[in-house]
Amino acid sequence: MKDCHVHTNISHDGISSISEYLTYASKIGVDEITFTEHYDDYTDLDTNLKTLNISEYYNTYLLYKNDDILKTNFGIEIGLQPDLVFKTEDMVSRYPFDFIIGSSHITCKKDMAMDKSFFDGYSRKEAYLRYFNEVLQNVMLYNEFDVYGHLDYIVRYGGYASTKIEYDEFKEILDEILVHLIKKGKGIELNTSGNRYGLGTPHPNMDILQRYKELGGKIITLGSDAHKTTDLARNFDDALDILENVGYKEIAVYHKRIPDFVKIETLKK
Numbered sequence: 035m036k037d038c039h040v041h042t043n044i045s046h047d048g049i050s051s052i053s054e055y056l057t058y059a060s061k062i063g064v065d066e067i068t069f070t071e072h073y074d075d076y077t078d079l080d081t082n083l084k085t086l087n088i089s090e091y092y093n094t095y096l097l098y099k100n101d102d103i104l105k106t107n108f109g110i111e112i113g114l115q116p117d118l119v120f121k122t123e124d125m126v127s128r129y130p131f132d133f134i135i136g137s138s139h140i141t142c143k144k145d146m147a148m149d150k151s152f153f154d155g156y157s158r159k160e161a162y163l164r165y166f167n168e169v170l171q172n173v174m175l176y177n178e179f180d181v182y183g184h185l186d187y188i189v190r191y192g193g194y195a196s197t198k199i200e201y202d203e204f205k206e207i208l209d210e211i212l213v214h215l216i217k218k219g220k221g222i223e224l225n226t227s228g229n230r231y232g233l234g235t236p237h238p239n240m241d242i243l244q245r246y247k248e249l250g251g252k253i254i255t256l257g258s259d260a261h262k263t264t265d266l267a268r269n270f271d272d273a274l275d276i277l278e279n280v281g282y283k284e285i286a287v288y289h290k291r292i293p294d295f296v297k298i299e300t301l302k303k
């Protein structure tokens with residue numbers, strides 16, 4: 035099994051160390067890990083969080099890299115913000131990443147996980163549309179990313195009774211996002227943290243995966259978004275079943291920013 039979305043304690047909210055992951059992975063049959071530490075630019079935000087020092091991250095990563103024992107890839111999860119495109123792309127272009135996940139954590143200058151005022155004064159639909167409109171802007175502006183992370187991330191927050199985002203409810207904006215991703219040769223990830231957040235499904239919802247495929251999308255990566263060892267590759271068997279039900283036969287694993295395709299049947303226990 036290969037996990038393409040993993041945070042260590044180098045990320046501000048990660049718990050386990052690289053070496054703890056390497057030990058744990060070999061115990062549970064994970065043969066490849068792509069580390070994807072958080073890079074969110076907190077400029078102009080009222081927070082004590084510090085933006086990742088990528089040089090330190092890279093140096094630590096290299097200390098532990100030993101593909102003879104377990105294959106690891108150097109990745110990053112960048113928080114995309116429309117006004118920071120030049121700064122962020124300039125920064126990421128300086129490092130030899132294998133894989134870049136572009137995600138929306140901070141939307142309209144609010145960190146949705148920490149600052150619930152993002153939702154104040156908006157209906158559920160309006161808040162979700164604000165989020166998706168910014169996702170679309172990011173997709174159009176940014177080039178230096180490989181897949182969009184947890185595309186329906188906003189469902190974790192907002193506190194609405196209905197957490198599911200049905201494709202039909204947001205089809206116009208979702209189609210625009212998916213079409214632009216496909217045109218740019220970008221993928222989406224299936225992120226199993228949704229199961230751990232009690233959503234009953236990975237991110238994104240199955241009907242969004244289905245629509246990406248209908249529109250011609252071919253690149254799906256699979257990641258747990260683990261912040262501690264015991265979440266590594268968690269819920270992957272269910273996720274692979276979902277992908278097969280949607281009609282995918284392969285998932286992508288990026289090396290040097292190029293997708294290599296792995297047959298799903300070879301990953302199933």
Ligand SMILES: [Zn+2]
Nearest residue numbers: 111137183184
């Ligand atoms: Zn994320």
Ligand SMILES: [Zn+2]
Nearest residue numbers: 039041111259
């Ligand atoms: Zn993450």
